[in-house]
Amino acid sequence: MGVSSSTTTSRLIFFSSPSASSRFEDVRALPRRIRSATTVGRWPATSGANTRDPKEVTRQAPTALLRIAEVNETDAERRAGLRATQATEYNAEVLSQRYGRQPLKVVSRTWQIASTLGSFAFSLLLDRQQGQIQKNMQKRAADLRVRLTKLGPTFVKVGQGLSTRPDLCPPEYLEQLAELQDALPTFPDMEAFECIEKELGMPLESVYSEITAAPIAAASLGQVYKARLRSTGQEVAVKVQRPGIEEAVGLDFYLVRILASFVDSYVDIITSSVVGLLDEFASRVYQELNYVQEARNAKRFKALYGDRRDVLVPGMYWDYTSKKVLTMEWVEGVKLSEQQIIEEQGLNILQLVDTGIQCSLRQLLEHGFFHADPHPGNLLATPDGRLAFLDFGMMSETPESARFAIIGHVVHLVNRDYDAMARDYYALDFLSPDVDVSPIVPALQSFFDDVLTATVSELNFKRIVDGLGSVLYQFPFNVPPYYALILRSLTVLEGLALYTDPNFKVLAASYPYFAKRLLTDPNPYLRNALIELLFKDGSFRWNRLENLLKQGRKDADYQAKDVMQPVLQLLLAPEADELQQLVEREVVRVTEAMIVGTAIQGMSSIPPAVRALLPPVNASTKDQAAMLMLREQVLRVWGLLQSSRGFDPAMLQPLVQVLLQPQARAMGGRVAESVTRRLAARTLQQLLRPPSLPATAKL
Numbered sequence: 001m002g003v004s005s006s007t008t009t010s011r012l013i014f015f016s017s018p019s020a021s022s023r024f025e026d027v028r029a030l031p032r033r034i035r036s037a038t039t040v041g042r043w044p045a046t047s048g049a050n051t052r053d054p055k056e057v058t059r060q061a062p063t064a065l066l067r068i069a070e071v072n073e074t075d076a077e078r079r080a081g082l083r084a085t086q087a088t089e090y091n092a093e094v095l096s097q098r099y100g101r102q103p104l105k106v107v108s109r110t111w112q113i114a115s116t117l118g119s120f121a122f123s124l125l126l127d128r129q130q131g132q133i134q135k136n137m138q139k140r141a142a143d144l145r146v147r148l149t150k151l152g153p154t155f156v157k158v159g160q161g162l163s164t165r166p167d168l169c170p171p172e173y174l175e176q177l178a179e180l181q182d183a184l185p186t187f188p189d190m191e192a193f194e195c196i197e198k199e200l201g202m203p204l205e206s207v208y209s210e211i212t213a214a215p216i217a218a219a220s221l222g223q224v225y226k227a228r229l230r231s232t233g234q235e236v237a238v239k240v241q242r243p244g245i246e247e248a249v250g251l252d253f254y255l256v257r258i259l260a261s262f263v264d265s266y267v268d269i270i271t272s273s274v275v276g277l278l279d280e281f282a283s284r285v286y287q288e289l290n291y292v293q294e295a296r297n298a299k300r301f302k303a304l305y306g307d308r309r310d311v312l313v314p315g316m317y318w319d320y321t322s323k324k325v326l327t328m329e330w331v332e333g334v335k336l337s338e339q340q341i342i343e344e345q346g347l348n349i350l351q352l353v354d355t356g357i358q359c360s361l362r363q364l365l366e367h368g369f370f371h372a373d374p375h376p377g378n379l380l381a382t383p384d385g386r387l388a389f390l391d392f393g394m395m396s397e398t399p400e401s402a403r404f405a406i407i408g409h410v411v412h413l414v415n416r417d418y419d420a421m422a423r424d425y426y427a428l429d430f431l432s433p434d435v436d437v438s439p440i441v442p443a444l445q446s447f448f449d450d451v452l453t454a455t456v457s458e459l460n461f462k463r464i465v466d467g468l469g470s471v472l473y474q475f476p477f478n479v480p481p482y483y484a485l486i487l488r489s490l491t492v493l494e495g496l497a498l499y500t501d502p503n504f505k506v507l508a509a510s511y512p513y514f515a516k517r518l519l520t521d522p523n524p525y526l527r528n529a530l531i532e533l534l535f536k537d538g539s540f541r542w543n544r545l546e547n548l549l550k551q552g553r554k555d556a557d558y559q560a561k562d563v564m565q566p567v568l569q570l571l572l573a574p575e576a577d578e579l580q581q582l583v584e585r586e587v588v589r590v591t592e593a594m595i596v597g598t599a600i601q602g603m604s605s606i607p608p609a610v611r612a613l614l615p616p617v618n619a620s621t622k623d624q625a626a627m628l629m630l631r632e633q634v635l636r637v638w639g640l641l642q643s644s645r646g647f648d649p650a651m652l653q654p655l656v657q658v659l660l661q662p663q664a665r666a667m668g669g670r671v672a673e674s675v676t677r678r679l680a681a682r683t684l685q686q687l688l689r690p691p692s693l694p695a696t697a698k699l
Contacts, residue, residue, distance in 0.1 A: 076318035077296075083199065083322040084292035088246060090283045095254040109251055113155075116147050141176035148180065153220030153245065154252035156180055157285055158278075160373075171469055178491075186218045192225070192240040199322035206230065207320055211238070221245055221288055221393070226330060229317070234329070236317060239291065241324035246289055253282045273478075284372070288393035291326035297392035298328070304367045305389075310355045312388040331388045333380030342381045353497040354509050355387045358556070360489050361513045365403045372396040374489045398482050401525070402428055406486070408529035410514045413464070414507075415544065418444045420532060427525070430477050443471050464507070465491055512554035519552050520562035531579060540586040542633040549640040560644035584667055588674040590634055595679065597631030600624050 099106050120143060127136045148159040162169055163177035192215070193204050200207060208227040215223035222241045229236055260274040287293050295316040302313035312331065320327035334341045336356075339349050356379060363370035371378070373394040380388040398406070405427035412420040421444055422437035431437065447467040465487050472479060494506035518530050534544055552558050641647060 073318065077299075080292050080295065080318040080321045083201075084290055087290040087292070087323050088286060090253070090279070090286040092253075092257060092279060092282075095250050095257075099251060099254045105251065106255070110255055113151060113252075113255060116151055120144060120147055137170065137172045138176075141173040144173065145176045145180055148177075152248065152252075153242075154249050154256070154285075156220050158256065158281070174469065186215050186223050187242055189214060191243050192223065195240050195243070196238065196325050199325040200320060208236075208238075209233070227327075229320070229327075236320075236327050237314075237330050238320075239326040239328070241289065241291065249285060249289070253278070253285075257282075284394050284396075290323055291393075292321060292323060294326060294391075294393045295321050295328070297395045300369060301371070301389065301392055301395070304369060305359055305362060308355075308359060310386050311359050312382055312386045314388070314390065331380055331382065331390065333382045333388050335376055336379040336381055336387075337376035345381075345383060347381050347385050349381075350497055350501055350504065352381050352385070352387050353493050353504070356493050357490065357506060357509050358513065359387070359389075360493065361510055364398050364486050364489070365407060365513075365517070368398040368400060368403055370396055370398065370485070370489070372485045372489075374492055376492065396482050396485050398486070399429075402480070402482065404521075404523050404525040404529075406483075407514050407517050407521075407526060410507075410511070411518055411529060411533060413448065414511060415533060416445075416448065417533070418448070420529075425477070428483065429480055430472075430483075435476060440471070440475055443474065447471060512551045512558070515548045515552035516555040516558045519548055520558075535579075535582055538582060538585070540582070542630070542637065546633065546637050546640065549637060549644075553640065553644045558645060560641050560647040563641065563644075584671060584674075587667075587671050588678065590630065591671065591675045592678050593627045593630040594634065595675075596682070597627040600628060601631075 120140070123136075123143070124133075124140060127133045127140065145159065148155040159177045159180045163174055163180065169177065193211075196207070197204055204211070207230060209230040211227035212225045214225075216226050217224040220242075222239050222245075225238045225240070227236050227238050228234065257275060257278055260278045263274045295318065298313065298316055302315070305311055306313040314329035314331050317327040317329075334345070336342070336349070336352060342349050342352070356374075360370065360374070371389055371392070373391060378389065378391045380390060382388050405424055409421060409424040409428065412418075412424060418441050422440045425431045425437065425440070426433060447470065448464075468487075490506050490510070494504065497504040497506070518526055518533070521527075533548075534541055549563075552563075553560075
């Protein structure tokens with residue numbers, strides 16, 4: 001739940017020490033006290049001896065929190081888990097049995113949904129009969145967004161889920177559905193405060209010394225208050241679940257699943273299983289209804305990514321968390337979408353977006369556990385320039401095999417290797433192994449040849465996503481949910497940056513990470529992807545390696561020492577016979593180019609008078625140019641390695657150990673023999689070739 005503290009103002013209710021005898025009367029009187037207050041409502045004072053000075057509590061808070069975190073966190077988490085033992089998990093069969101016995105409720109909600117969506121379907125039917133589907137698509141997409149919002153939280157969530165499914169929706173619908181905001185009217189504060197007491201098993205005034213009289217933010221599943229813990233004086237955010245939300249969501253998912261079954265049976269243009277997608281989505285929404293699970297997600301997220309100095313992940317307060325109440329560290333900050341306020345505070349929005357991109361890449365492609373709902377309200381810019389992540393109810397995971405396939409896919413895209421891109425869809429689990437990818441290659445080439453330009457910095461990620469979505473929509477793809485969420489995450493970040501810099505490109509900001517991983521990761525899939533990228537038709541593409549090094553060294557975690565040894569170990573592996581032959585030929589070619597190119601360059605620097613006394617060099621101009629060009633490419637690559645972070649001549653010592661392996665020594669012997677033979681042949685050719693006549697003699 002994102003909150004812009006700079007734009008949110010709310011009255012506070014102050015509590016004195018709790019009075020067990022009067023707490024129920026006081027809580028029930030709370031709404032009246034709120035209404036009668038002009039700026040703040042005050043809880044009646046009791047014994048002054050029990051009242052703590054808020055300033056003193058605040059000064060003591062950091063030490064107290066550390067002590068509590070060190071000693072009690074595990075036990076507190078366990079107790080919170082016990083308070084959530086009755087949390088409901090999504091079960092389609094249970095919902096079917098429950099609502100099968102409540103026909104009146106089902107009919108009432110069905111009519112509401114049918115009348116809202118039925119008129120929309122009728123509009124689509126008219127468009128189809130009049131041949132105006134494409135003409136009115138943008139208009140209909142906007143209309144659908146409004147209707148889903150009116151239908152309430154379940155349909156808002158469904159719409160948000162569809163906004164990440166390019167295989168289900170055309171680009172116009174994806175764009176409109178991505179704008180869905182899950183802000184709904186608040187529910188009564190009295191109900192929220194009673195929920196807190198019931199869930200935590202203690203009076204409100206025992207938990208908080210002060211709390212806002214009204215929520216500072218509201219969404220589809222709950223609303224948030226700002227409070228101060230009585231025990232430590234720490235400011236916290238308290239999220240309270242909307243009453244009856246589980247019942248409403250359950251009924252809606254029951255009805256939508258019936259519709260999804262109909263679509264699966266009778267709508268042929270949708271190739272993915274809509275019931276399967278709905279069941280997975282419903283499971284995630286039900287997880288959001290368990291705030292203890294959200295707190296666990298936040299704890300795991302902080303452990304994995306909270307080590308970055310430019311990232312803030314709020315801490316959880318387990319003693320004040322249950323199934324329907326979540327108490328977490330208060331974060332002062334501004335929504336990333338409120339860019340004018342951010343700039344007024346002297347912060348750099350593009351730097352914050354880049355932080356989000358780099359952290360997202362770690363989430364998606366290193367540990368695989370990532371924030372699946374990264375809309376601007378869940379990303380805050382803190383006063384000290386950090387990026388705060390909020391709302392951990394909906395998380396997702398990238399399978400390990402897919403993490404490496406995604407890296408290879410992006411590199412293949414940048415280098416326009418469409419055949420490899422099409423094959424990547426097997427590893428990404430987009431296609432079953434029996435599907436022929438050959439018809440997909442021309443479609444990829446047709447779109448991306450028009451989009452991709454000479455440099456990575458000119459690639460627009462949203463346009464690429466839209467184009468890829470069009471391709472997916474035409475072929476029998478089954479896009480896993482994690483991949484669609486990845487696209488959504490990076491598209492949102494690029495969209496935020498474009499408000500400040502229309503030329504910002506998220507792929508340009510993220511490609512150094514992909515290049516670094518391709519160069520340094522020892523994973524076999526990435527090793528093979530690197531080999532496919534660098535070798536083509538038996539030739540080594542030095543320009544590709546040079547570009548990878550240029551991009552990879554821009555990544556903050558790039559180290560030169562990580563580049564060389566994994567590659568050498570792969571090349572010298574016993575099973576890499578074919579690759580070793582390619583490498584061996586390339587080493588011979590490079591060695592010859594270095595020797596001959598150096599000789600040619602050295603000859604050109606000798607004074608003409610001295611050069612006339614030496615044997616002439618009769619190599620063709622084309623041959624000389626090729627030798628010199630290869631030599632320069634190799635020297636540039638070596639220069640990039642030498643000038644990279646972490647380069648130290650001592651780092652070559654482990655390489656010596658690799659080169660001392662039997663395979664390396666055997667290869668070295670063959671290379672030396674081949675180079676000697678080629679140089680001898682070149683020398684003999686020079687000696688036997690008749691010298692070229694001077695220009696005057698030819699006349």
